[in-house]
Amino acid sequence: MERLATRASQFVLVGGISQQKSDLITIVEPGSAAAPEVRKGQLYLVVEADADAPGAVVACQLAAQVFRRVFYADQSFSATAALRAAVRAANKALYEQNFNRAAHERANVGLTGAVLREGALYVVQVQPAQAYVLSEGRLRALPAHPSWDPAHVSVAPFDRAGALGASLFVEPELYRCPLRPGEAALICASSLAPLLGRAEVETLLRHDPPAATARLQELATAAGLSDAYALLLQVAAGRPGVASRASTATTRTARAPDGWLGGLKRRTTAMLGGRQHPHDRPPRPAPTADPLHTLPEQPSFSPMPVPRPGPLELGESLGEHYERQRRAQPDRAPLRRENLPPSAFLGEQSFSGATTRRIDLSDTAAVSQGRPYQPRFTHRPLADMTWSERLALPFQRLRLAVEERLQRRGTRRPPPPRPIPRGQGLSYRRVRPPFPWALLTGLVLVVTALVFYGMSLSRQNDQQLVMEYFAAADERLDRVRAAADEPAAVAALDLARQAIDQLQASPGVTTTNPPLWLRYQELQREYERALAAVQRLTFFEEPVVLAELPSGRFADVVVPPPLGSITDTTVLEGLRYLYALDADPRSPRLYRIPRDGGAPLPYLSPGQPAGSAIVGPLRAAVWRIDQVVAVDQAQGGFGYYFRAGNTWNYSKLGASEIWTPRDRIDIEEYGGNLYVWGAQPNEVLRYRSGSYGDTPDYWFDPASIAELDLSTVVDMSVDGSIYLLRSNGTVLVFSQGQPVGEIVPEAITPPITSVTRFFVTGDSPENGYFFLLDSLGERIVQMEKLSGRIVQQIKVRPDGPLRLAELAGIAVDASEARPILYLANAGQIVRAELPPPPRPFREADSPPAPSPAPAP
Template sequence: MPRTTWATTHFAPGIAATGESPYIGLLMDGDLGSAGGHGVAVILEPLGEGPGVAEAARQVLALLQHAAWQINGQTSLEELGDTLGQAFGAANQWLFSLNAGRSLGEWYRFGATCALFRGPDLLIAQVLPGQVLVGQEQEIYAFPGEDAERQDSSYPLGQYRQVQPALYYTRLAPGDTVVLCHQELGAALAARFPEAILSPDSHRIIRLLEELAWESGRPDAHAIAIAIGSERSAPARPLRRLADVLLHLLPEETARRLDSRARTNWPGEAVDPTIEAVQTNHGATGGVDAHAEARGDWDDEPPRRSDDSATPDRSWRDEESTAEERWEPSASSDDDAVAGDFEHRAGRSRTLVELLAGFAIALVAAALGVWQLISRRRHRLSPPADDGTFGLPRLQRFNDAIQFPDFGPVRRQLPRLPVSRMTGLVAISLIGILTTALAFSIHNDRERARQERFDMLVQTAVQERMLAEQSSDPTIARAYLSTASARLDAAAELGLDPARIQQERAAVQAATDRVLKIQRLESIQVLGGVPPAPEGVTPRLFFGNGQLYILTDALYRLDSGGTKLIKLLEPGAQVGGAPVGTLLGAAWGEGTPVAFDGANAYILDPATAQWNRLPVGTFGAPYSGVATVNGFAGNLYLLLPEPGQILKFLAGSYQNQPEDWTGGQFTEHLSGAVDMEIDGRIYVLKPDGTVVTFYRGALEGEATPQVDPPVANAVALSMQPDRPFRYVADRDGRILRLSQDGTLVQQFLPAEGAPPLGPIRDIAVDDILGVAYVLTDQALLSIRLPAPPAGQ
């Protein structure tokens, strides 16, 4: 472990961390744990070393820190949990996309722990491996604990397409400590030096972790230790003193809630603050062996705290009885959040008025009580006069009963109303009017709360979009836009002003297109329907002598007007005294088209417009499973994905058996290939969009496009000699313009209202004229492609 950084310009007193490391990050504003302080601490645990790990860690840190730092002061705990979950999802998606196309041993995977401080609240999001130790009131809490069940959070970032972090929550007080470190080091520290975790000396914690790291053979481990100090004292104010006195007159639970609201800027709390450490359904709290509470023994001894928080009176093992005490973030809880926000805002605005009113009522009640007991108490009855005899003793009597005022004279002065049907109707009408007015007032308050919630969500979405437009990092910009879309989805569920939602969605979509280099195609022309290809035949398009040829159930040529298909060769036609079989492929040869049916090649004679049959050498049976056929310099090439081969028939000797062009090597690169182009080199397309380049039978290189979303079902490759771009078509209706090294230049998608591009079967692009022909399951399309960006 590198030496501890005792003091830097980035850290405040009470915070210590290991030296400069790409795996830790800390942002803060104000004193952590205080009413006005907020910050975020992130620590990553790389699972493996290698080139690029540190740079990948910096990107993951940026994504997590950005998502946590952008949260404003009006965010509820439930929204905080949703935001952290989305941040972990975005970081995981970026890592998973980065790992695509890499061997399993070269994958980037990280355990991640994010501690978010908002005033006295601490929210922890975590995927293993990683460890958080929290020291509170001479007790140690460990997240995760030894009894934590295996779940989605047990998988690191970058391993699977989806990840769900475990979420934990607690409230901080002066003297608490928070330690983020490696899981093994955290367990060793809690077992050997528990008193250090409970002390406010964060630098000592880092020194002990350093010693444990050297003992365990992990000198490169890293950690962050944070000690929560006391808040700076502020001059007492008379109004605050009065509020403190009134809080002590109220019930304990009500006083605690009012005090919590007065000390924070949040509209409310989604978690019952009487619970010291709250477990969500996505994680499990746990602790060291010495602490019964962290092991789950809530039935034996309830948690103890010395602050003004109430103690839970039920075991957390009872799931049904504690449903109201758990916070379970959910994407479908916006309606509850709206109602909660309204109630919290109303409560916050009425807090001072209610306190003063309650205080006035208490004073009046106390005055009445004293008046009844003192002023209105009747005098003692006088004993009878002593007559000089020794009779029975006289009792000294007192009348201590409270005497209520006699309102009889006042009642007699009030007008009397006769009891009749009219009187009942009037009374019922008055009650109805009052009830309607009350319901209307409540409805207006709720509608106002909904409108405020709607405006806040839309404004936040606009801010996120503007930040994305200003960001130079595509990954960060994508995270901003993802958050903006989530805000708009939440606003749309409120059912207010759909036109405004639609307008902002269009702006977010336009910003997303700029970030992802998407061009929307409007000039899409449907040329007409095309006969379907037989089963086992892959339809193909190819250029020859400035004309477009189409292979489906037969070989066609598109006429010069682009409106009619001219049939050139079909199965069953007589060529060379024998019928033509099912055409498996076709390509442009030496100045003429070439067709192939598995046993014969057919070459069109331009002079006579007649087809010539050329039997090809086989291994005893006609060829099948041909992905594509291509010609170059008179040679004929077949791509066979199942055995992973490229077969080459030499010009002028097709009747001889072909040669395996790669010599039986590189089958893993050719297996599953979907298309092939030749210009002296052979370019083979794989389903993930990777283009593998071969030269003279040897592997020269491969290029995987870095595109969002990643390519999953590439079907066609089109390129022309001496042109700078390659074109890859995705089955779902997307065309990529790539540079020769695989760098994304543009993505082409249909504009709103334009004919759909998918599902695509093949493409042919004239890169000089900027025209692309797309063959779908239904029709043949012609597209005018936009020019590449300047400098490309």
């Protein structure tokens, strides 16, 4: 393998003063042949941190120390694995140090590490960092800096979010390339990278280190950099120290002819204090050979070795001799203890004599095929072998195994002696009884059968228990149908609910058991029909979440009504969206949402210019004729915002600077007029169409409402008449400024106690419905507008993923065959179809009532 010499040169500028070394640059080169740097490779490390951060230098030194220690302590033969482990350890050490410090005292470190090993350069980077590599005739920047490509928009060189110490997890960038003689690499701080263009870097890498260092100092001084540092690596052919040895030998050869005259001259010069010429200096001792790269001295052998002695004839073995005597005189051979081998007393059924192999020194073939030593590569570590030795290693081992096998087959072994029969009754060993395999097998089969039988009994018991639950639930549902009045039906419903809950908790009623699961679903539907008939409670079939506001809550939702014969593209564009007002007390916004669902997009926000005004906190939004309008609250009063084409315009509401709102402003639109509730105590203000800047009308007749208690009113709606909703569900009806009626809801279970909003459908007091929001009961109550009869109370299913615990707004689109409800629930906009009205109690045989017809 070609030996390479590496030259490393540092450029350090601290406070505008050039220095020789930097604490932020680490160079680790092998100091001896046994150092770990020989196996792991030479390490060059450059770290950097924000100079303004306190303790930046300490953090950089900590990262460098941990990186170096872990890299060389890693036992892996892979350089990339060791680099990853070192980066993770350095990041963990910095993260633990930053964790115990305040945010302004933390320091994040960028790192570039280069390992030169066996002619390959391994680079690891954690931003911010910068490196340049000249390899195979191509110049690469790691990472690619924007100064090289003006169209490049990457911010990776300036990104400190992934630096060491910023997070417990770090993902370094790794790069590998060959580095041959004449090639080089430059590692520098990210502050120096904007000054280095492609041509400049290529010139630096091809020049010698002193010239490159001087050029870097010129660039840094011209740019006004006070602190900068870089590391330049250049690779040359030959081993380090070869040139010095050659120069020493040349000097010694040139100095030999001087003789005693040259020595006298040198001594005289030294005595007079003169300067000694380099050629007159004493020669340096010759360098010793590297034991890792040189073969040991081979021993010398005599050309006429001493002849090997002949093999000794030892005769027959002891076993053969004993067997021959026993066969020659079987009757005279006494059966004595000393004539029997020890194994005759151990209880074996047969005895074989000792198979002692004779030492045959005449086996010259085996001796000649032996080797004085094994090949060296079998004892060397795999990491120290060359690629050719690694590839040849399996074939060499296979060849040795084949040769050893052939040697064993060629070696003759004497036949074993005949076994000596042992007499009966001479064993003192206790004979074990045979293992009862048949009994064990039978026991396992019996236990297995009992386990399966027990499982079958348990399954049958569970099945029988489930069937009993089904029978009890059917019986209790029959009691509901046969109840004489609603209280008895409600009590029977509670018992049926308990039986259904027991069925649901049963392990046998699951989707993996289709017959029982289908029967459970049918029982659940029967229970819901009975619940709807008795308590008028229905459930949304498939509610859909159209939009979510993760960091906020919606206060109201506005749904554009259907408009016929509209050709204006701006109006048609506005009809494709829903509009929602959030409940942020500091800066509420108006969002628009696609009707099919999607992310809420800000439509009007505080601080946004609109005409001659700046939008303030939005308080209300309503649909007016063909567009959505909004009202904000500013220091000078309340403003009215509307669209003119694709821009927002502004108009101040007349006399709004004297409003005294309590908590919520409710604004409704009818016939182009705006009706405001909550601006003045117990009063509805009316702004006439086209005159929103004028003083509003006080719509109520003071004498007619003097006896009315309007303190519990929570919401208002207008459809020609004005409806005021109280928290107990009662609706006050006004016409022409006079109270004309009061609609009291029908008593239901549970009772209505705390409604917050309502929506009115229909275009007159004679048709349509009230939809009341009960956030405490998580339900929507549908009530007839004329009589106050409760049509149904609607909830989501208890086992569904949706909860209506924070209902804040409702809008109903009655243009479809089945009305569509839009709900503002916390940070969600939910769409659901209105369920069909349930059949009244005791009218199970009558067909279901049709859905409410859409309002004209």
